[in-house]
Amino acid sequence: MNVLLQAGRYDNPEEHPFFPDNLPPSLVPHYKYPEVLHPAAMSININKLIWDMYFNKLLPSFVSPGDDGNYALTAARDLECLQAISRRIHYGKLVAEVKFRDERKDYEPAIRAQDRFTLTNLLTFTNVEEAVKKRVAKKAMTFGQEVKLGDDGDKGKYKVDPAIVSGLYADWVIPLTKEVEIDYLLRRLN
Numbered sequence: 001m002n003v004l005l006q007a008g009r010y011d012n013p014e015e016h017p018f019f020p021d022n023l024p025p026s027l028v029p030h031y032k033y034p035e036v037l038h039p040a041a042m043s044i045n046i047n048k049l050i051w052d053m054y055f056n057k058l059l060p061s062f063v064s065p066g067d068d069g070n071y072a073l074t075a076a077r078d079l080e081c082l083q084a085i086s087r088r089i090h091y092g093k094l095v096a097e098v099k100f101r102d103e104r105k106d107y108e109p110a111i112r113a114q115d116r117f118t119l120t121n122l123l124t125f126t127n128v129e130e131a132v133k134k135r136v137a138k139k140a141m142t143f144g145q146e147v148k149l150g151d152d153g154d155k156g157k158y159k160v161d162p163a164i165v166s167g168l169y170a171d172w173v174i175p176l177t178k179e180v181e182i183d184y185l186l187r188r189l190n
């Protein structure tokens, strides 16, 4: 993992460390990423919540208890999943910035009043959320198929139940993305 840190992983504003203290310095030349977000975005990192959700809610919902000894591979896959989920959720900063620029006159009074309720209403699009959940279920069906030659006996069997994956979005990924959007918007006029 150190090699990724030293290759400047956390210089990239789309990446958020799970353990931000004492990160080893990057050894690659500093890349000048475009400054799209308000600087307050840097202070938003909800990875503690994501870690808790992943280990305490998500994994127990579909992993069988037990010990198969595959510790290293399991840890590597967990890290990949955690980082992918974290990236997706923290994209909320970019989504919020676009929404703010598009509807500045609606967002500004709610931000000045630090009114979470109005901000939540402004940034919520139920039809988009429904489409995201359906698309995620479809992706889980497409990419989670057993690939076999001939015999179709496993048709309809998936590596992970698509309903669990779309439930993950409904219960955690979308709400936490909205949490990041709100945290960002509350600081947008600082």
Ligand SMILES: O=C(O)C(=O)C[C@]1(C(=O)O)C=C[C@@H](O)C=C1
Residues within 6 Å of the ligand: 095, 123, 124, 125, 126, 128, 129, 132, 173, 174, 175, 177, 178, 181
């Ligand atoms: O696409 C958006 O507008 C987003 O804010 C992202 C997202 C999501 O997490 O998928 C979150 C809130 C909206 O209600 C719809 C979708």
